[in-house]
Amino acid sequence: MPGGTGSAPCGRREGQRVEADELLVLVAGGDQKAFEELYGLVAGPVYGLVKRVVRDPAQSEEVSQEVLLELWRSAARFDPGRGSALSWVLTLAHRRAVDRVRSARAAGEREVREARRSHSPAFDQVSEEVEAGLERESVRRCLGRLTDLQRQSVTLAYYDGLTYREVAEQLSLPLGTVKTRMRDGLTRLRACLGGVA
Numbered sequence: 001m002p003g004g005t006g007s008a009p010c011g012r013r014e015g016q017r018v019e020a021d022e023l024l025v026l027v028a029g030g031d032q033k034a035f036e037e038l039y040g041l042v043a044g045p046v047y048g049l050v051k052r053v054v055r056d057p058a059q060s061e062e063v064s065q066e067v068l069l070e071l072w073r074s075a076a077r078f079d080p081g082r083g084s085a086l087s088w089v090l091t092l093a094h095r096r097a098v099d100r101v102r103s104a105r106a107a108g109e110r111e112v113r114e115a116r117r118s119h120s121p122a123f124d125q126v127s128e129e130v131e132a133g134l135e136r137e138s139v140r141r142c143l144g145r146l147t148d149l150q151r152q153s154v155t156l157a158y159y160d161g162l163t164y165r166e167v168a169e170q171l172s173l174p175l176g177t178v179k180t181r182m183r184d185g186l187t188r189l190r191a192c193l194g195g196v197a
Helices: 010-028 032-054 057-077 085-119 125-143 148-159 164-171 175-193
Strands: none
Touching: 010 032, 010 057, 010 085, 032 057, 032 085, 057 085, 125 148, 125 175, 148 164, 148 175, 164 175
16 A cells, blocks of 8 residues: 655645645546545555554455545545545545444354354254153053043044044944044043143
8 A cells, every 4th residue: 555644744734635635626527647646645544544443454455445446436525615635535434444344243243143043953952852752641641541442543543544434444333433432532532631631
């Protein structure tokens, strides 16, 4: 990055200020030669400010180049009545540097969140397995309280997926009997699982 203004006496700094203001007005009109001169005046202070905010030299150089490019593109927005060219340029530099730091911080936070999300299960697997085991045990216990015919009917229908007619054929019983046993068995099972019986 080109060097700054050095330690010139105050009168020289004032002259640079006026010179920078005039150069920026010329740059707004598209004068490339004026931009080269302005670049030489402000590149050092821009880099110094950006480096104090961003800290990383490579990123500071990159941000400084972005600022100087923005300076060329937006020189027409400079209003000499609101302050000096150098103040305006340094304000651009500071904003751009702060944006870079915020962007880097946000990216880091997103990476941390994503890493946490990818390492933690979507649900508590242990809790789910324990709960399912307890449910199976409760169903087994409650099935044991049914009569043999009720238990056979419910098991064939719900665990083997048979229809009432298929259950009746399997058990060699009339369909009406199977329906009655199923209804009674399901009522008892529901009561047992609900803690009523």
